[in-house]
Amino acid sequence: MNLTESSTAFSFLSVLVFAPLVAAAIALVLRDERRVRQWTLLATAAIGVFSLFLLRGFEASTAEFQFVEHREWIPHLGMYYTLGIDGISLLLVLLTTLITPFCVIASWTVVKLRSKEFMICLLIMQTAMTGVFTALDFVLFFIFWEAMLIPMSILIGVWGGPGRVYAAIKFFIYTMAGSVLLIVAIIALRLETGTFSIPALMDQPYDRSFQLWIFGAFFISFAIKVPMFPFHTWLPAAHVEAPTAGSVLLASILLKMGAYGFLRFCLPITPLATIHFAPAILWLSVAAILYGGLTALAQSDLKKIVAYSSVAHMGFATLGIFLLVHHGTIGGALVMINHGVTTGALFIAVGIVYERVHSRDLARAAGLGRQMPIFAFFLGIFCLSSLAFPGTNTFIGEFLVLAGAFETSLILALAIVPGIIVAAAYNLRILQRVAYGGTKNPDHSGVADLGTREILLLTPFLVFILWIGLQPGPFIGLMEASIQNILDIVARSSGALNP
């Protein structure tokens, strides 16, 4: 694929990646903390609106990378500054740019100490996250990937809850361990092929045993990020301790990077190894769905429930991706987006509860619905979405995954069914307790219902939940071509193996 040909004169993606960094530099100079907040909101909102213009120029019918920028960076080592997006990254980029302003609003009053530094961390995170989804050079990708590590650890370790230092270190060490394997795989690929260009690395006839090793390194690194079942233990700690905005970023964007890694690297670069390992990964995903759901059911901390439900949802995403059939993989990718919207909304809702009763304990929050009917309405929709109620976004994604699973193996599909029932159980448990409570609820007489800021904060999530739920066509249409292309690569390589 010749990348230089399609270079456009206007560096759309570069602007999108580096605008938050410029905004952070400006925020650094501002003195007044209130000004910093207003500026950050203005900047992230402007970037969000700006990013929507991507949709105008994007051609959904092709799997080619678009908006490509290709410049010299470190030619001595064959590293280039290459950015570009396809259907998969487009939705994730939009998710990133659209969610960040809401993180700013969610932290408006909660973060009191050093809120300027907090906002700067958020903006740096946005640059790194957008960079991860747009980079087409492996070293560039790795630099963005690692660049998230420090601001995210700081977000958890400085503005988090009581156990924040432990959670931040755990997050740092887990991610770092994955990154080491990732860089080893990148260097090995470079030694084998002589290039760092991601499109050039795809769909190449690598040796089977070489693929198995590379896949192993990729898999562990991305599985930690997802997190998949045996690698998930950093997640509850990080989620519980992180401030609301940190939890939202973690759940909505960071967890997607692991699944994005599977789609972008594992499938097209190491297709033979993907086919080899896919059955094992499918069962790991089933384990994640069941384990995540059952553990969520046993928690009394609201944030922990949502955190473990993330493990289960992401299990659906990886399950769908590794089914390697049309419906399944598209479903998996859609689950990623849905999880970003729904879980982000649930974490904000938990944050709202915490601000009012200063506890995330389910028993302390019981019966809040009487004082907060508007909140109960929002929470109801979010919980229904999380349990994949028809008409909400998650239903579409999980339904596609299930359909794909039935195509592949009946036993596998039947094994997921209990997971869906458990999801209904823990979500209805939250809803029942928080909205109605029991006969003896704690005293909530001083608690106020949602203010205008909070309603504005939650409404867009509601809109997207219903929009994707009722009309998923445009969303699927954007990524269908790219995903089909990846599946074709996998099919071709297995075809070459058994003609």
Add this chain to the structure above:
Amino acid sequence: MTPSDLQALLPHIVVAATAVAVMLVISFYRNQTVSAVLTVAGLFAAAACLPFVWSAEADAVPPLFRVDPFGCFHIGLLLTASVAVTVFSHSYLEKYRMERGEFYILLLLSVLGALVLTVADHFISFFLGLELLSVSLYVMVAYIFTKKRAVEAGVKYLFLAAATSAFLLFGMALIYAELGTMAFPEIAAELGGGDGLRSPYLLAGTVLVVAGAGFKLSVVPFHMWTPDIYQGAPAPVTAFLATVSKACVVVVLLRFLAAFDSDAVPGLYLALTVVACASMLTGNLLALLQDNIKRILAYSSIAHFGYLLVAFVAGGPAGAMAATFYLVTYFAATLVAFGVVAYLSPSDREADTVADYRGLFWSRPGPAALLSLALFSLVGLPLTGGFMGKFFLVGAGAEARLWTLLLVLAVSSAISIYYYLRVVVAMYSSIEDTPQTRELSEPFAATPPYGNTVGAVQALLALGLLVLGLYPQPVLAMIQSVTRTF
């Protein structure tokens, strides 16, 4: 000596003249700011001479010196680091009531010694440069003579460095006895015959010379002095010890080892491999046990020179390039780290325990952010120069198929994350966590706010670290052009 010889040695002459000028000024007017400004001006003037020297392409000033682009690049690097050390020393010494002007004379003399080493092409200039550097350093280490630790460190450094000089001299004598020459090009020519280190004298001589250099670089097993002296010396002097006094030895060692073909003398390269592995592992493992930042940085410097030896073993232009680039990133990170320590140290002690740094982010976000950046670069996290430096080292090692060394490098870097992270975590944890930290951080209340020259210098160095990590191409192209001869 011809005029062109003088032109080639212009930076050295300017630094020497500045030392004399500072001495004369002190005898009439004692003011440490004047001395410091004069020193910085002299160092800048010497750096300004570099373009003229560079154009005088690769000229030998026979028989002692060879001023080539490689040497010029390092002269520039050392002068830049010396400017930073001078600025740090000025603010550090402001806190002491003592005669402070002489410090700058010593500093200039040791810089001169280091500059001589970068262009040394002969055992005589090698030894003279090294002695000029070391003798001034003995005094600089013990300069704050009211502190027991500083004097102890000075004496320790004196004894050990004297012993090293003896090793080095003996080694040189043995090589001279065998080959009848002390000039590097002639030694290379003699060894070019292909029979390698044919006689035991030659082998013993080479080993002794390398051991002497190893002491200066503080690689295992010549590393014992490092933590004590790093801890005892005033922080700016430690910065100097960790950067300038090591880099010039790296340069001279690269020149010296270029004479040895790795196929002809496998034993030597095996020895270097063992030393490199031992340094990486020992440095990183012992750093885990420390509670003192200066000691942590001392052990980490042992490990870093172990990493650097990987490039030595790899050899060739790629090795020299990786080593040089690594030095540049190491310089920037180390100077920032010690700069922060120097800046925060109150007059009665060094701010060097990890507890001192608890909650630093909350009281002083500026120094805390800079120190974190420096530590992240030493870890080798992307975005910082340290990542690119390590990346090139790994690249050079992989090209030369040094899998054992690379494995040790990867494992020991993973270990190193822990102790660097400990300092970072301490800086970002809040002060309320432990009641006694309030009074611990109280001395910092007396330090002036950032925004003076020290802050500016550190911010520039930190910016350099980021540039090296994100867009190293210009520096890389320059290094590539100067290391072509290896």
